[in-house]
Amino acid sequence: MKQTELIIIGAGPAGIQAAITASELEVEVTLIDSQPSVGGQYFKQVPEEFNIHDSSSHQKQASELFNKLNNSRVKYLPETLVWGIFHNPKTDLWQVTLQGESCPSRIESAFIIIATGAYDRSIPFPGWDLPGVITAGAAQIMIKNQGILPGKQVIVSGTGPLQLAAASNLIEAGAKVQAVLECNQKLFIRGIHHLPSIWGQWRRLQEGFQYTENLIKTKTPYRIGWSVIKADGFEKVEEATIGKLDSVGNPIQKSYQKIAVDAVVVGYGLTPSTEFFRLLDVDMRYSKSEGIFLPKRNEFFQTNAQGIYAVGDCAGIGGAKLAMQEGKIAAIDVAVQSGKTSLTNMETTLNQIERKLNREQKFAKMLGEIFSLPDGLFSFAQPDTIICRCEQISLSEIKEAISFGAQSVTDIKNITRSGMGNCQGRTCGSILSQILAKEARCNPEDCQYLNIRPPVHPILVETIEEETTEVLS
Amino acid sequence: MRIEIKTGNQLRIKRGKPVLITVNQSKVTAYEGELVSTVLHCEGIHVFQRKHMNGKPSGIYCGMGICYECLVKINGVPNIRACQTPVTDGMMISTDNAEDSL
Numbered sequence: 263m264k265q266t267e268l269i270i271i272g273a274g275p276a277g278i279q280a281a282i283t284a285s286e287l288e289v290e291v292t293l294i295d296s297q298p299s300v301g302g303q304y305f306k307q308v309p310e311e312f313n314i315h316d317s318s319s320h321q322k323q324a325s326e327l328f329n330k331l332n333n334s335r336v337k338y339l340p341e342t343l344v345w346g347i348f349h350n351p352k353t354d355l356w357q358v359t360l361q362g363e364s365c366p367s368r369i370e371s372a373f374i375i376i377a378t379g380a381y382d383r384s385i386p387f388p389g390w391d392l393p394g395v396i397t398a399g400a401a402q403i404m405i406k407n408q409g410i411l412p413g414k415q416v417i418v419s420g421t422g423p424l425q426l427a428a429a430s431n432l433i434e435a436g437a438k439v440q441a442v443l444e445c446n447q448k449l450f451i452r453g454i455h456h457l458p459s460i461w462g463q464w465r466r467l468q469e470g471f472q473y474t475e476n477l478i479k480t481k482t483p484y485r486i487g488w489s490v491i492k493a494d495g496f497e498k499v500e501e502a503t504i505g506k507l508d509s510v511g512n513p514i515q516k517s518y519q520k521i522a523v524d525a526v527v528v529g530y531g532l533t534p535s536t537e538f539f540r541l542l543d544v545d546m547r548y549s550k551s552e553g554i555f556l557p558k559r560n561e562f563f564q565t566n567a568q569g570i571y572a573v574g575d576c577a578g579i580g581g582a583k584l585a586m587q588e589g590k591i592a593a594i595d596v597a598v599q600s601g602k603t604s605l606t607n608m609e610t611t612l613n614q615i616e617r618k619l620n621r622e623q624k625f626a627k628m629l630g631e632i633f634s635l636p637d638g639l640f641s642f643a644q645p646d647t648i649i650c651r652c653e654q655i656s657l658s659e660i661k662e663a664i665s666f667g668a669q670s671v672t673d674i675k676n677i678t679r680s681g682m683g684n685c686q687g688r689t690c691g692s693i694l695s696q697i698l699a700k701e702a703r704c705n706p707e708d709c710q711y712l713n714i715r716p717p718v719h720p721i722l723v724e725t726i727e728e729e730t731t732e733v734l735s
Numbered sequence: 736m737r738i739e740i741k742t743g744n745q746l747r748i749k750r751g752k753p754v755l756i757t758v759n760q761s762k763v764t765a766y767e768g769e770l771v772s773t774v775l776h777c778e779g780i781h782v783f784q785r786k787h788m789n790g791k792p793s794g795i796y797c798g799m800g801i802c803y804e805c806l807v808k809i810n811g812v813p814n815i816r817a818c819q820t821p822v823t824d825g826m827m828i829s830t831d832n833a834e835d836s837l
Contacts, residue, residue, distance in 0.1 A: 309767075312749060314747065396798060408769060410777060654789055685803045
């Protein structure tokens with residue numbers, strides 16, 4: 263059995279930083295990622311077969327980080343899918359099971375830093391499952407990574423800075439953005455008491471101004487308190503219905519307008535990838551701004567499972583800068599726990615990180631509060647709207663399960679199969695708890711979260727077959 | 736809808752070498768580094784698969800390997816995420832999944 267001192271899952275900003283720091287402190291690290299190159303979503307690299315010229319400061323920052331990683335002794339496993347984490351009672355170590363062309367089938371370690379990041383949060387509305395309705399993340403990848411336009415006539419709907427970035431990129435790439443719809447109201451009033459948190463965030467402000475400049479230059483309407491309510495079309499989106507929302511996010515019918523589009527881009531914030539925390543059954547807490555359960559962590563970002571750390575967006579949306587500081591702290595703690603250094607040695611470093619961490623936490627809190635989702639958004643779905651896309655379960659089927667007595671999202675899953683398909687509830691999981699809370703008039707935190715079982719992603723049967731042979735021999 | 740991307744003159748992308756692939760029995764030119772989802776999108780194909788339960792169309796949604804909506808058949812192997820698979824020379828892609836198992 264292959265063993266290492268530290269396994270890091272996810273090579274985004276948090277995972278890379280954790281790997282570099284741990285390696286500098288003489289910890290033997292294996293960094294695992296499902297993508298062909300490092301960077302995660304934030305520092306996602308254009309395919310190496312493309313000839314690129316990128317002189318942006320964002321790319322410079324990425325290259326610096328990648329260089330540090332390349333010059334370290336970190337063992338990096340690209341295109342490797344982690345499908346399970348188990349506790350091996352014989353060795354008393356964590357065992358990570360893998361699928362990939364050129365990776366071992368299992369690795370063991372006493373420490374695992376989980377840095378699996380986040381993905382776009384979904385809001386169901388009639389037609390959200392039509393081809394042509396895509397997430398803001400998908401739009402960004404299509405434009406910036408693949409060099410293609412998602413559509414020529416596009417509506418962008420959602421909340422927060424990410425959808426602004428998507429709209430700005432769409433415009434620069436040559437799409438006609440019909441409108442950008444922000445579902446939250448009174449942004450300025452909500453933001454005003456957070457003004458001190460913006461101090462020092464100059465680059466971010468500059469980015470924000472650049473995005474808005476693109477909207478202004480092209481006279482793109484930016485409508486605050488509006489959202490896409492419905493998408494229609496034969497086999498592909500052709501028309502979007504947009505509407506004004508009341509103060510709690512319910513659509514006002516008389517405001518509805520129809521707009522011809524060939525793509526709808528939706529960006530309602532992000533959902534942390536928490537599958538490994540649920541798999542390991544660590545202690546969780548409900549977070550209102552993300553609308554899901556997140557792992558509880560100590561001051562070094564360790565969960566209550568010995569040796570399992572949670573850093574970056576997978577433990578709560580905070581952005582890349584915060585993620586990197588968290589990665590550093592977790593890596594230092596692993597080095598301390600494994601006797602490579604002592605806390606006293608690291609005190610100055612930790613104090614320095616602490617200050618940066620504080621600033622980033624405040625900024626993340628501000629964004630979370632200003633751009634939290636109004637409850638009314640969950641009233642867009644109609645009885646025949648599909649909620650679980652994998653298993654094609656409609657809202658009426660879910661409501662039926664609730665009236666049948668379902669009291670948790672797991673009950674809904676057991677009755678309807680929703681959350682049981684290929685994506686394993688990644689898309690519908692948080693939506694189910696919002697629907698249940700609304701129907702049962704309780705809080706979403708009372709609805710619990712979907713349990714997950716290995717494999718956490720669909721894998722080939724051969725992968726498990728190999729496993730069995732190894733165990734037997 | 737392939738575009739030459741320029742973001743404030745800071746970013747320029749040139750595609751990789753052309754490769755010949757087959758999409759639903761037609762020969763198509765794609766470029767190294769492109770994903771299967773990219774090529775289908777550029778060919779005007781938006782329905783990547785049909786749901787087994789009701790025949791509803793589905794295509795690109797999350798674009799990052801999370802949602803499993805963009806499953807296609809590649810070289811005879813069903814249920815492969817188009818958004819996570821780069822094209823290779825001679826690749827055979829099919830969006831007809833009527834006969835495949837889950």
